[in-house]
Amino acid sequence: HPLKLLEFDIVLDFGKTCRLCGEKVERLFYHCFLCDITLCRLCPSIPLVIDDVPKKVHEHSLTQVMIKVSFTCDACGICSDGFPCVCLPCCFIIHRDCTKLPRVIHVNRHDHRVSHTYSLCIGDWGCGVCRKGIDRVYGAYSCSICRYAVHSKCATRTDVWDGVELEDIPEDENEDIDPYEVISEGVIRHFLHEHDLRLIIEKDGNVSYCYACTLPIYCDPCYACMECRFVLHEACAKLRKKLRHELQSHQLILCLNPRPGQAFKDGYFSCDACHRRCTGFCYKYKRIELDIRCAQVSKTFNHGSHPHPLFSISTAFKKCTGCGRSDKPVMSCIECVFDLCFYCATLPVEARHKYDCHPLSLCYGENAKGLYWCEICERELNPKEWFYTCNDYGSTLHVNCVLGDYLHVRPGHSFKYNDNEVEVVANDHPTRPSCSLHSREWRCVHPFVFKRKNRIDWRKTPIFDLSTVIGVTELNARKGSFIVVFVLDSPNISKLHF
Ligand SMILES: [Zn+2]
Ligand SMILES: [Zn+2]
Ligand SMILES: [Zn+2]
Ligand SMILES: [Zn+2]
Ligand SMILES: [Zn+2]
Ligand SMILES: [Zn+2]
Ligand SMILES: [Zn+2]
Ligand SMILES: [Zn+2]
Numbered sequence: 001h002p003l004k005l006l007e008f009d010i011v012l013d014f015g016k017t018c019r020l021c022g023e024k025v026e027r028l029f030y031h032c033f034l035c036d037i038t039l040c041r042l043c044p045s046i047p048l049v050i051d052d053v054p055k056k057v058h059e060h061s062l063t064q065v066m067i068k069v070s071f072t073c074d075a076c077g078i079c080s081d082g083f084p085c086v087c088l089p090c091c092f093i094i095h096r097d098c099t100k101l102p103r104v105i106h107v108n109r110h111d112h113r114v115s116h117t118y119s120l121c122i123g124d125w126g127c128g129v130c131r132k133g134i135d136r137v138y139g140a141y142s143c144s145i146c147r148y149a150v151h152s153k154c155a156t157r158t159d160v161w162d163g164v165e166l167e168d169i170p171e172d173e174n175e176d177i178d179p180y181e182v183i184s185e186g187v188i189r190h191f192l193h194e195h196d197l198r199l200i201i202e203k204d205g206n207v208s209y210c211y212a213c214t215l216p217i218y219c220d221p222c223y224a225c226m227e228c229r230f231v232l233h234e235a236c237a238k239l240r241k242k243l244r245h246e247l248q249s250h251q252l253i254l255c256l257n258p259r260p261g262q263a264f265k266d267g268y269f270s271c272d273a274c275h276r277r278c279t280g281f282c283y284k285y286k287r288i289e290l291d292i293r294c295a296q297v298s299k300t301f302n303h304g305s306h307p308h309p310l311f312s313i314s315t316a317f318k319k320c321t322g323c324g325r326s327d328k329p330v331m332s333c334i335e336c337v338f339d340l341c342f343y344c345a346t347l348p349v350e351a352r353h354k355y356d357c358h359p360l361s362l363c364y365g366e367n368a369k370g371l372y373w374c375e376i377c378e379r380e381l382n383p384k385e386w387f388y389t390c391n392d393y394g395s396t397l398h399v400n401c402v403l404g405d406y407l408h409v410r411p412g413h414s415f416k417y418n419d420n421e422v423e424v425v426a427n428d429h430p431t432r433p434s435c436s437l438h439s440r441e442w443r444c445v446h447p448f449v450f451k452r453k454n455r456i457d458w459r460k461t462p463i464f465d466l467s468t469v470i471g472v473t474e475l476n477a478r479k480g481s482f483i484v485v486f487v488l489d490s491p492n493i494s495k496l497h498f
Helices: 292-296 399-403
Strands: 004-007 028-032 037-040 062-064 069-072 079-082 085-087 092-094 114-117 140-143 149-151 180-184 187-190 196-201 221-225 231-233 242-245 248-256 281-285 288-291 312-314 330-332 339-341 350-353 356-363 387-390 395-398 414-417 420-426 448-452 472-476 481-485
Touching: 248 288, 281 292, 288 292, 350 399, 387 399, 395 399
Parallel strands: none
Antiparallel strands: 004 028, 028 037, 062 085, 069 079, 085 092, 114 140, 140 149, 180 187, 187 196, 196 221, 221 231, 242 248, 248 281, 281 288, 312 330, 330 339, 350 356, 356 387, 387 395, 414 420, 420 448, 472 481
């Protein structure tokens, strides 16, 4: 029948969709009054017979049917009502859109490339993105190296795929992902440092802090610079140069970020997952920055606080079961209602604090009546929330009182402050210093503070001879009052378990 070109009427034509492309029509569109068929202005010029189907999609030409049918697409496995493209001799049926699915891609949840296939081999398959089952007789993406598959629609989501078709791009067999080259036995050159590093075991009592993870190195093997103070845990030196993560569809690159001695605001970065301020290494793509701990939390993640593995990362605000705060992104369980923010997911399960000579372990809340007391701040502690406990003394401590807010600012890191270079140091003197920017009575209780670099006798205070310590303040414009930044609590973390 002849089609009539009509002008869109908001009342009469609202919600009308094009029979071919499924899009809502607007402004000008075609209509057949006899069959009540609507087509958008451009679609009638698109041929119904597709002759140039890529061979890998189907070896014959396809024809789009103009009768609405219920069908399951051979390429994506999704059952829908619409106007599919078919090849009748082969009983092949496909969404018109699905003829354009990329053949070979990288998804951000898997280290190898995945390619589109019309059926998976025998067995049960679960999607690596949404974790739901895949019907193996329909199309999906699969890995040729290991047993891994993803629904077609999940693999091509914009938050999963970086949009690059890799079919004609040969795989770089020796892609440069090794972070260092071996110079001689026990000596390496790391791509983020200009000097050679030597493998040593730090002597007891000599604590240095890793430039990658910012945590102390006790008696662990580490790579120390032969010319300057740069040092890395042996494990941290092996961190991959490039990494894929669910929070970004593009590959993230390991960076030294930021360098010491910069202006205060440029002297650290905020991790986009746990929101902690950090001066260690960073995995970065454009504006996304992750500290190395959060970057490791990807794919399936088992956490001691929950019996089921956590998979899906949600970028919507959800209430964290650990800290009770509403946060994003969170890790979620798909079997029950359980969400964990990255701050809680990356809390060390074992920590040390100068308050207690025993290691403290992270307790995921107790069903106790009444309230506990935190031995550090001497305030109430709700036993239903997470806290640190010492099994020998039975003491209980707030998580934040043990770790502080600035766990990932490395002691030894420095900033420019009012034309001076100031350095983060341990506040380990038996007498607590008075902060030179506060009143004399205000004592720094926090085990890490700032001192002006290379100056010992700066601004003597008559009461306590700890004149080198200054507190750096930052104007909190919203509250209109001063808050102290870099009040660090001693982390002394000996272990990080994942
Ligand atoms: Zn499809
Ligand atoms: Zn065919
Ligand atoms: Zn899926
Ligand atoms: Zn480290
Ligand atoms: Zn060096
Ligand atoms: Zn983080
Ligand atoms: Zn939390
Ligand atoms: Zn406390």
